[in-house]
Amino acid sequence: MNTQAISTFSQRITSVEQLPKNLLDLDLATPIPDECDDEDRIENTVMAFRANLVRHMGFEKALKEMARCHRMGRYRLDEPNCLLITGESGCGKSTLRRTYVNQYPRLELEDRTLIPVLHLELPSQPTVKNVAERMLIQLGDPFAEKGSAEGKTARIVTLLKECGVELVILDEFQHFVDRSSEKVEYKVADWLKSVINDSKVPFVLMGLPRCHRILEVNEQLRRRFLPRVSLHRFRIDIQDERRQFFSVLKNLEKSLPLQSPSALCEKTVVPRIYYATHGVIDHTMKLISESLNIALSEHRPTIDQDVLRRAFERVIWADARDQDNPFHQAFKDRHLNRAGEPFYGYQ
Ligand SMILES: Nc1ncnc2c1ncn2[C@@H]1O[C@H](COP(=O)(O)OP(=O)(O)OP(=O)(O)O)[C@@H](O)[C@H]1O
Numbered sequence: 001m002n003t004q005a006i007s008t009f010s011q012r013i014t015s016v017e018q019l020p021k022n023l024l025d026l027d028l029a030t031p032i033p034d035e036c037d038d039e040d041r042i043e044n045t046v047m048a049f050r051a052n053l054v055r056h057m058g059f060e061k062a063l064k065e066m067a068r069c070h071r072m073g074r075y076r077l078d079e080p081n082c083l084l085i086t087g088e089s090g091c092g093k094s095t096l097r098r099t100y101v102n103q104y105p106r107l108e109l110e111d112r113t114l115i116p117v118l119h120l121e122l123p124s125q126p127t128v129k130n131v132a133e134r135m136l137i138q139l140g141d142p143f144a145e146k147g148s149a150e151g152k153t154a155r156i157v158t159l160l161k162e163c164g165v166e167l168v169i170l171d172e173f174q175h176f177v178d179r180s181s182e183k184v185e186y187k188v189a190d191w192l193k194s195v196i197n198d199s200k201v202p203f204v205l206m207g208l209p210r211c212h213r214i215l216e217v218n219e220q221l222r223r224r225f226l227p228r229v230s231l232h233r234f235r236i237d238i239q240d241e242r243r244q245f246f247s248v249l250k251n252l253e254k255s256l257p258l259q260s261p262s263a264l265c266e267k268t269v270v271p272r273i274y275y276a277t278h279g280v281i282d283h284t285m286k287l288i289s290e291s292l293n294i295a296l297s298e299h300r301p302t303i304d305q306d307v308l309r310r311a312f313e314r315v316i317w318a319d320a321r322d323q324d325n326p327f328h329q330a331f332k333d334r335h336l337n338r339a340g341e342p343f344y345g346y347q
């Protein structure tokens with residue numbers, strides 16, 4: 001099993017007073033002043049738990065593919081090999097992007113900024129103009145909004161070179177496909193192809209599964225984006241993924257700062273967590289973090305099914321009836337993806 005240990009603070013805590021005052025070196029963890037109250041301490045502990053990065057197999061594989069694409073880019077091939085990463089909402093695409101980019105920070109030189117990896121989110125209604133502008137802003141162009149589309153494109157190609165950009169990551173790429181009509185922004189797709197060709201910098205595109213549609217209809221982009229990785233939800237009807245999901249829960253369990261082992265990895269509870277989260281990492285983190293919050297606030301030594309049931313109501317489905325709550329005994333195994341349910345629209 002390749003799921004790695006997550007960054008952790010694994011000491012078991014028996015009372016609120018024992019919660020560390022200054023958790024990890026997290027960006028989000030503002031040091032808790034001595035006079036802070038229990039609520040602040042609990043909140044910080046929960047947020048620190050929430051900030052754990054789960055390096056599951058799909059995540060590692062995608063990181064590896066990005067690194068490969070990045071390495072290949074250094075050869076400046078005429079047609080750089082690019083990469084498409086798709087996944088449903090909350091499966092960790094943007095987290096992956098940030099994790100990768102953090103390994104290659106910008107470097108301020110006297111005369112310019114080195115940007116090994118340029119990354120940005122595409123606007124919701126992309127046009128050549130607004131995408132080019134966003135790229136220029138990220139490249140530090142003080143006149144990003146000035147000039148014609150051609151002028152902007154030429155500046156992008158120059159700046160990509162001057163800033164030593166080795167890889168570009170574009171997130172939210174599904175905006176190239178209109179949700180209702182499935183119409184693809186051909187113009188922008190063609191423009192993108194020419195930026196890739198002129199700059200010879202490989203691109204990683206990230207977005208929802210409907211991104212595949214863009215490559216279906218644009219054969220020139222399709223050729224450049226042959227390697228594809230999917231960062232999907234865990235599915236317990238597939239044995240290997242069931243193991244991975246279990247492994248994720250086991251690692252999260254290890255990093256829970258609670259007095260006693262929780263119910264997360266119990267045989268009868270794992271499928272309930274699966275139905276409660278649809279196997280999506282975002283919902284899994286939310287459910288367990290909220291459970292930790294409840295356990296700490298109520299001075300409970302552990303997370304049991306009752307805690308999970310209430311956490312589900314708080315962070316996943318407030319209006320769930322008993323039979324819709326996977327942690328209630330009235331629940332019968334089923335996906336919660338009918339219209340009006342939390343996972344409607346997910347596969
Ligand atoms: N590998 C991970 N380890 C821990 N938490 C994660 C991981 N991946 C995602 N998360 C949690 O899920 C949340 C949502 O993830 P993220 O924003 O990366 O999803 P996404 O695939 O980009 O979704 P969307 O398509 O809606 O933009 C994150 O804020 C984080 O809390």
Ligand SMILES: [Mg+2]
Nearest residue numbers: 093094095171
């Ligand atoms: Mg995202």
